[in-house]
Amino acid sequence: MRINLYGLGYVGCVSAACLAKEGHDVLGIDIDAIKVNLINEGKSPVIERDLNKLIQAAIQAKKLKATIDEIRPAKLSIICVGTPSNDNGSLNLLYLKNVARQIAENIRESREFHTICVRSTVLPGTIENEIIPIIEKVSRKKVKKDFGICMNPEFLREGSSVEDYYHPPFSIIGEMDKKSGNLVASLYKHIKAPLIRTEIKIAEMVKYACNSFHALKICFANEIGNISKKLGMDSYEVMNIFCEDKKLNISNSYLRPGFAFGGSCLPKDLRALLYQAKENDLEIPVINSILSSNSKQIEYAFSIIKKIGKNRVGLLGLSFKPGTDDLRESPLVELAEKLIGKGYILSIYDREVSLAKIFGSNKKYIESVIPHLSSLMKNSIDEIFKESEIVVIANNYPGLKRNISKLSKDRVVIDLARIFTPKEAKHYTYEGISW
Secondary structure, three states, X not given: OEEEEEOOOHHHHHHHHHHHHOOOEEEEEOOOHHHHHHHHOOOOOOOOOOHHHHHHHHHHOOOEEEEOOOOOOOOEEEEOOOOOEXXXXXXXXXXXXXXXXXXXXHHOOOOOOEEEEEOOOOOOOHHHHHHHHHHHHHHOOOEOOOEEEEEOOOOOOOOOHHHHHHOOOOEEEEEOOHHHHHXXXXXXXXXXXXXXXXXXXXXXXXXXXXXXXXXXXXXXXXXXXXXXXXXXXXXXHHHHHHOOOOOXXXXXXXXXXXXXXXXXXXHHHHHHHXXXXXXXXXXXXXXXXXXXXXXXXXXXXXXXXXXXXXXXXXXXXXXOOOOOOOOOOOHHHHHHHHHXXXXXXXEEEOOOOOHHHOOHHHHHHHHHHOOOHHHOEOOOHHHHHHHOOEEEEOOXXXXXXXXXXOOOOOOEXXXXXOOOOHXXXXXXXXXXXXX
16 A cells, blocks of 8 residues: 655654555655655654664565655555644644645645545644635535545554554554545554544544553652652552552553653653643643653652762763654753753763754754754763762663673662662662662
């Protein structure tokens, strides 16, 4: 099947590569020439396990091509563009609306029924109230009669996106007509997971329910960890027992005390949901407290560093989680900014972050927060050890425990990633954030 896929960020790249692997003829479309050129060279523009070889294989098999402006007739258009936050927390739908207009212009003269599949995260009602009217006006066609539209939210975690694509908890399709739903469902015939077909609004809302709950679980575990530590208990033992309940507590994937959450999904989706609740005069105090609780965890990490009374800090990790180079809304970037603002001498090492590769929204974000980042970045963990009195472990890298063992006793280790158990930590001048 010929597919036009719009947006070559994490979701778009993974979707394009995996669809090409399944034999579909995929044209990836993006306004970023760097991403387009990298993909056409068989390289992934984002750091993601297994993605580079998938893209390389797809390019060699001539099943994947990237472009800025070369649009062709296709049976299906998939939209994976970003929906970032506006300053007030509402969703910025500019990219999504631009793509909707582009698709509408492309299908205006066609007599074939065309299906559009939205994978971008949007609030309930967005497709029906914002996107369909644009497509109908520009294309001069009617939904369900001349074109179909579905909502197919993604559940891909950065760092394990390819694995998640092939092994999702479920796949969900919000549809207005069965013909379009059947076409999108055919993309999942090789995926062994429940396939749920429902209304478009429900599919839109499920994504927000999932991300809000994931964010809530992280903050809940951190608060339990902080209380446990204060009372002299091992928070990991508390939460390990808690997670034995697979029937009611559901999952232990996020229930680990530690540092704050970040990235391009959870913070923005919480803000969007809060904004919509405010627009409807609804009070949702638990969800409203999540971002505040998350910020408190960053403040807590800073307070641990502050009480030590030393000035030279080495930060091992900057991206919002291991296995990715995504710096957007990383709590570690916020911690780094706070340390710099308070006069600390900061050195940073992140194995995944290469300044030469930072571009697009990642580049804009980091330039707005830490414009002189290049002067702080170091090339090795040993450089961090040499220059720092306090070593903050933010992301767990392979072999890091072995490297830490070389550290002299006069250096303080602050562990935000739980690479040591309390028993192992006795060998160091050590502080865990929630244990």
